Every structure is written in C-alpha cells, then in structure tokens.
Amino acid sequence: MAVLCGVAAQSSAAPPPASAFGRVPAVVEAEISPDGQRIAILGGTSEQRVISIATIDQPGLPVLQLGAVEATRLRWAGDAFVIASVAYWEKTDGQRSYRIERHIAVTPQAKAVSRFFDNLTTSQFLANGQPIAGVTADAPSRVLITDLVESLGAQGTMNTRLKRKGLENASVRALWSIDPATGKGRVVERGDPDTQGWDVDLSGEARVRRDIDELSHRREIFGRAKGKSQWTQLWAESPTGPEYRLLGYADPDDAVYLEKDGKIVRRKLADGVEEPVSDGGFSMRLVWDTYRNSVAGIVSGADQPTAQWLDAEVGAAHGVLARAFKGKDVSLAGWSKDRTRFIARVASPSSPGAWYLYDRARKEVSPLGEEYPELQGVALGTTRWITYKARDGLEIPAYVTIPAGAAPRSKLPLIVLPHGGPAARDGFDFDYIAQFFASRGYAVLQPQFRGSAGFSREFREAGKGEWGGKMQTDLLDGVAALTATGEVDSGRVCIVGASFGGYAALAGASLHPDAYRCAASIAGVSDLGQLIAEEARLFGRSVAGFDELREELGVADRGKLEAMSPALHAAAVKVPVLLIHGDQDTVVLPAQSQRMANALKAVGKPYELVILENENHYLTKSATRTQTLEVLERFLAKNLPVN
Secondary structure, three states: OOOOOOOOOOOOOOOOOHHHHHOOOOEEEEEEOOOOOEEEEEEEOOOOEEEEEEEOOOOOOOEEEEEOOEEEEEEEEOOOEEEEEEEEEEEOOOOOEEEEEEEEEEOOOOOEEEEOOOOOHHHOOOEOOOOEEEEOOOOOOOEEEOOOOOOEOOOOOEOOOOOOOOOOOOOOOEEEEEOOOOOOEEEEEEOOOOEEEEEEOOOOOEEEEEEEOOOOOOEEEEEOOOOOOOOEEEEEOOOOOOOEEEEEEEOOOOEEEEEEOOEEEEEEOOOOOEEEEEOOOOOOEEEEEOOOOEEEEEEEOOOOOEEEEOOHHHHHHHHHHHHHOOOOEEEEEEEOOOOOEEEEEEEEOOEEEEEEEEEOOOOEEEEEEEOOHHHOOOOOOEEEEEEEEOOOOOEEEEEEEEOOOOOOOOOEEEEEOOOOOOOOOOOOOOOHHHHHHHHOOOEEEEEOOOOOOOOOHHHHHOOOOOOOOHHHHHHHHHHHHHHOOOOEEEEEEEEEEEOHHHHHHHHHHHHOOOOOOEEEEEOOOOOHHHHHHHHHHHHOOOOOOHHHHHHHHOOOOHHHHHHOOHHHHHHHOOOOEEEEEEOOOOOOOOHHHHHHHHHHHHOOOOEEEEEEOOOOOOOOOHHHHHHHHHHHHHHHHHHOOOO
C-alpha cells in the first residue's frame, strides 16, 4: 500500500538540485488507529500541509488540507478521531512573533469536526505549545492537554510561560479534559504559577506534575499515587544532588520513570521505592505502549541507537524490521491495539527517512511514504562515527560524511558543521545540509563538542563559559584529526553553522582568523552582550533559564564576554563571511546578523548579508531552505571550490 509515491531517481550525471534537499519533509508522521484499520499520515508541502487517511484494503485516500501551517503531531483518540497538532506564527506585541499551537479533531473521512478551545476567549493565543498529556482508555475517548490557560496580557503582551511571581496578569496552567467531537473541555487539574505540566494515567487522572520556580529557577517533580489526593515531592533540583530527567508515568507500575545521572530508574508512587531499569547509556529515550501506558523499550546510543526491549512482543516486531533494514535506524512510531500492525520510520545519515507498515499476520512490509522523495535512489554521502582527542585530552565524538564515490585519502575540501544549541547534538539521522554539501563534493565534519547534550552531565557542563574558548578549539582539533587521515586538505576548510553553530562560524572567523577559508552563519549570535540585553529586555531577568544563559556564557566576567563576541573582533577577520537570517526569527533576533554586518563593513571586510523573508529561526519553509542552500552553494563555489 504505497500511500505517497516517490519520484524517479535523479541522473547520476549531475547532483540533485538544492530543492531536493531543501524541501520540508513530505511525510512528518504516520499513526495507526487502535483497531489497525486506518493510517493517518501528516505531510505535504510547507505551502499546503495535508492529513491523508488510508483504510486497509480499501481504495481511496481522503485528504484534509491544512494550509501553510507547521503540522507537528498526530494522535488517535479511539478509532473515531485523530488529533492533529498544527502551529503558526502570530505577532502579538509589536516586536516578536510567537509560535501558536492548536489541536484539530479529524474523522476517518478526513473531515475536521472541531478545533479545541474555540469556545474560550482566554485561549485565543496559545504560546509555546500545548502538549497532549494523554488519551483516556474508555470510550468515547477524551484528550488531556496541558498549558491551555495562557492568554493575551492586559497591555497587549504575550502572556507566555515566562511568567514571574507578582505579576497581576500572570496566569496558571491547567490540565484540561477535551471532548474531541466538540472541542470543548473542562479543567480537571489546576496548577500554580510554577507548574509546567502533568503526566496522566489511562483514566485521565494527573499522576506526575512538573514545576519550575520562576524566582529561584529550581526544577521540581511531584507524584501522586492512585487513590491519593496530595502531591509528594519526588525530586528538587540541587547543584550538588543527582540530576533527574522525567521520562513519564506508567500505569501498570503506578510508577514514574526517570533518567538519574545517566541511568534509568523507576520510582513507585505508593512507597517511593526506586529501582534500576537500565544501566545507562547516551541519548536515552523510552518507547511507550500508549494503550497500556507502559514502557515497551529503552533506546540509547552514542553513535547509532540500539534498543533494550522490556516488552518481548514489541521487541520481536522491531527485530523483523531491523533485519529487513540492516544498518539503518528503525523507530517504531506505533502499533494497533492487538499488535498485528506496526508503523515504523526508517532512516540513517545516508538514507532519508521513509515510513512503512509492517503487517505481522501477513508477514508484509509496505511503504507509506518518503520524506525526501526527490532523493529516492540517489547515491548519497557515506557517514561514519569517529572520536578524537581535544588538546586538553577530552575525547570528542563526531560524524564524518564523505561524498559518494570519493577515493580514499583524496584530500577533499572540508566543511565544519557544528550543531546548534549548544546543549544539543547531531544524531544518526538524515541531515539535509550535510548531505547537500557532500553532494557538491565536500567532506563534512560534525563535531559533538564539549557542552553538547546526550552524552554525560560532566561533558555537557564542560562547555559552561567556553562558547568562544574550548568549544571552538574542539572544532579545530577535529579538523586536525581528520587531516591526519589524508581524507581532507587542511588548507581548504570552511565553517558553516546555524544558531549556536552560526555563532561558532563567526567565532572561527574572528577568534581564529587563520583557521578557515570562509565562514557562513545562519541565524547566529555575534554579540553576546547584546544577546543578554535582548533577553533581559524582552523577557525579564528573573525568567527561568536567564541565569542559566548567563552562567553558560560566563557573563559575570564582562571582559570574557566581550572577548567571545565576534562582532567586537571584526577587524581580525581575514576571510569572506556570509550572514543568513530569517526576518521573523524570535530566538536569535536578526539584529545579531545586522550587528556583524555593520562591524565588518566598518573595517572594510568582505561579507554578504541575506535576509530570508517571512522565515523564522528554524527554516520551516521549503522556499527559504532551498534559497539558503543555493546561497551557500554559490558562496562556497567562490571561496572553497571543489576542484
């Protein structure tokens, strides 16, 4: 059953156009109904997102057009409705656009029957996302959603989760139980100004609550056992205590699953007894059985994910698919309640994501759709995992991508591509920018520099105060390690990055002016002092996370802050600089790229500034993604020619 068809493979004579890489994925998500009879697929183009609903063994494909929105998630509420989460951008305070998320109930005939909270004036603007906390097991199903009492403030400012105690118009979050047939709901749990959200059981009762104190910025987790009315503190953040990350609540155990200092533990809510579940690993996440609200497996891995299955039946199904798609990451997106049909996403760094239906009874695996259909059948770059020593001895991991067909030790031109965050990481998945560069003949290095997330607490904290310091030399040490293999030419290296990666590109050009032949920043920070001032002006100094930003940057030392700001060192730049920024970016304001452009212009340094119209920080439109790749291609062809 090929629901979304691919296109013919590109000729090997020429690489695919930038648009083949720059398009937003044609498939975002696929979800199967509890009875296993229908599959809802979220996809389309950035100009017209659609929901397609296929019925097993029946012709026809009802389609609901959503328009030019960000379509993010699907979840079935029983067999009668699939809930689609969509987002758009709304400018509400005259300065910044905010990401607004709404939920729509859709029938199996692809008819939108309700939009949640249309009957509430206080929910006209829902900022920063409203996650679905759960769906009740009883029929008809109800949907539990958090963060749904944010509203427009009295003076026309967005009343987001960035509230501080003492504000008269500060609202609190509530847990709502929604009837998907009407979109109307009722409050079943009310938080306080510190409450961020809840986890629920299959009956819709809140069992876990997450708080952040907006004054002290301390994170807390509370639990409430079945049959109890009082909340009990499970964990409170402490600089010297263990670090916890909430993974979710499980019904069969009446327990909460937590990542504790890199290991997964289960804590029973009734007696507080904590027991180990996994010895630990990197980038851990859980695979949930949504019908039982239980943990089916644990996925972890530094380079490539591996699974530890607690549910043998689900693990067996995954094993069939893993053998069928050897060498790729197989992620189970869901299954039918009777476990006869499974939905899986299959991908690797060299293989764009594709979605499949596995019918266990029929022993069939059928394609549902390709995320990048224009790349189907195209030979892409090969990616491997390496580790190297930084100059202070710290071991740094990295992904290296080599163009398809490249000869060994061929001294290729290299692009260093640091990730954003910086508390993030690259994964074992298709990266459209890295593969685009490889298709043009460049080797690509993606270092997981100190400060990256997904490895260890110590590794992440090693990046504090090192934005312009050891984080940057970690990149240079990766270039040296790769040069030693003979694969790349040390004299032909450029650096390209987005967000924090954009800052790293500008820092490379200004703080290490002899290291690179050129630098390209997408939505990057250029003046750290200006960044701090912007955050304080727009959100306030007591907002949770503001202190973390200052600590990460080392803002207590003004001299160090200035020493790490590329715009203040424009005179040191010796290479061409490309600046790309979306005019609707609310994460890093376009003024940061303009600041760097002005600084370079003032000292007569070569630069190019490209402003992407109607685009945000994340490049969510195919047209501007493609424009970005085309601009990068021209810039690199001029300053880092392959031949």
